[in-house]
Amino acid sequence: MDKNIKLELRNITKIFGKNPPKVISLLNEGLSKSEIFKKTKQTVGLNNVNFKVYDGEIFVIMGLSGSGKSTLLRCLNRLIEPTAGKILIDGQDITQMNAKELRDIRRTKIGMVFQNFALLPHRTVLDNVAYGLEIQGIPKEKRYSKALAAIESVGLKGYEHSKITQLSGGMKQRVGLARALANNPDILLMDEAFSALDPLIRSDMQDELLALEDRVQKTIIFVSHDLDEALKLGDRIALMKDGEVVQIGTPEEILTEPADSYVSKFVEGVDRSKVLTAESVMKRPEPLVSINSGPRVAIQLMKNHGISSIYVVEGKNRHLKGILMIGDALEALKTGKSLEVAMFPDSPRVAPDLPLNEVIPLIAESQYPLAVVNDSGKLLGIIVRGTVLGALAVSGENGRTETPEEKNPEEKTSEERKSAGKFFEYKPPEKIVFIGKNKGEVGHSSEDSGVTDGKGDIINDGIDSGAPAKATAKVPLRSDSGSGQEAKTC
């Protein structure tokens, strides 16, 4: 994502009442929202909100009802006039615009999707979607062809002549989305757009929004009261309370470094496996062996670190070539083969942004640590079972915010085991089943099994189950592996 600022809010304040200047001066004196209401009977809707939204990102404004999130969203296209402050879109301050300029901005730059769909009941799907184009005076033929394209992009092709009353909730919101897209705006404002949908449809719509975002690269500002939704959709999240922004950050930052007790209370009980990514739980890939080294070097490194496998990389930028098992290394030493021949090149890899809940089945099924590799093939880190369990277990302990990669490796291993122990005690049964299937390996993941007992165990398993999993993000799980299958179903 490039970091062009698309939208910037400076000191946006909104007072609902008869004498806003007085309230602003009270706010400056540091009175709270409730004190001001008691004193003046005026409501502080928004208090000094500042943030920047970058081009092409999904920015989620989140908070409980009454926190001011919908008010804030409506300030962005001046459906609600902010009492004070500036709103810059592409550097233009829209709070200073006259009615006509504002109308042009609304027609061309900002689209909006509403919570309860807000479709015009007297119009067909097509005419609803074409509404924004119609009021711009675009001729019928042209606006219909654009509207049809928008309808197709949300998967409603064939319904264009349906009446609104004939559609289900999910379809209605697709129409709402298509209507906003038909104008081809840069910015999409979505006001609790999926809150009125039932959970399955909501999840589908979220996925589709993400897919759509990949295709069209809009800047999306999404208001939600649902933390799971915010974490799933948001590139960044602004958490609001009483008209103020409490914290702005990526989903991981919100989870792992809550700004205050309100935020940490808010994020309590979130399923971290959906939010934490491979990147955030991986550890430094140490040791590594260069592809140009001989088997003897590799064996020595594994011996020193007490591990049974080692990653083979090439060059300064750690381009991942494969994984070398201790058994194969010893074999290579005997027969004089090079590392390149002895190593296993299709070692399991994952992308750094793969969520933890997708990492878990891969690591459960894999005999090796997972390599975290970026697009250009650079080895960023590795994930062993212990790190995954550790990251998940932190959520069970209040206020524990350290991420595993911040600690040094030695400490971590013992920490991990400790937290892993807690994990067994407290976590719901489904996870225990998954652990149970791999019980033999929990104590000694490939990393901490010694050189000698690692040999029989791991290498034989690897051979038995045929070609090890090619565990990249998008590849489906191997179906011939019994344990993998079980892990998946539980």
Place this chain on the structure above:
Amino acid sequence: MLIPRIPVGDTVEFAVDWIEGNFGLFLDLTSKQLDLLISGLKDALLFLPPEFFIPGISLLSYFAGKRNIKLAAGTAFGFFLIENMELWELSMETLALVLSSALLALIIGIPLGILSAKNNILFHVVKPALDFMQTMPSFVYLIPALIFFGLGNVPGMIATVVFAMPPAIRLTNLGIRQVPKELTEVADAFGSTGWQKLSKVELPVALPTIMAGVNQCIMLSLSMVVVAAMIGVRGLGYQVLFGIQRVDIGMGFEAGLAIVIIAIFLDRITQYLSPR
């Protein structure tokens, strides 16, 4: 202590005299225009003889009622009965009066309703005026109408307009105010002008409520046109009044029945015209 009598009646009388004195010419001109409207409409309705008019209006109501055969049959029978009772010409005169009064009431009432929905100050002025207009006994309107426009159809029409307008204003106002907030936000968020918002969102969404107002307006017009017979409005009302004066129950009933037929016809047609 003696409280002097507040001269409410005298003041109103004075005001009416003053208007009569100063705007006499204007009132005469208006009167002539309105008379032209009514007699023109009446001539149009009487242009076709009943044997063509009845099938024509039945066919019309058949299509207006979305191919409702019962409505068409009822219309045919009702108008046949009117013709059969020899009340055709009087009925057409009443119909012309009702339609022109309702038209005028709607032309004033609907825009006023829209404006009062948009403007709270205007609404607070209009609302008590409407309460006043609706609770004042309808006969009372006849007096100033009589003074300004003399005897005949025009004062009756004026009184009818005043009497029939309130529901059109009220229900238009209500309909516009009841348009869901999200829909007006849609109009604004997509950059509609005020007129586009009104014509493409608010009026279509409010249409069922506005049509209920239109229906009420026409019904009230009909009832007032009958009462207005007291100041010389011709038509079925006059026939009823005649029946009362001569204690001719048959004549009164027949004219009354014709009024009922016209009322039901107008009510059903306007109901079918409104979207649901």
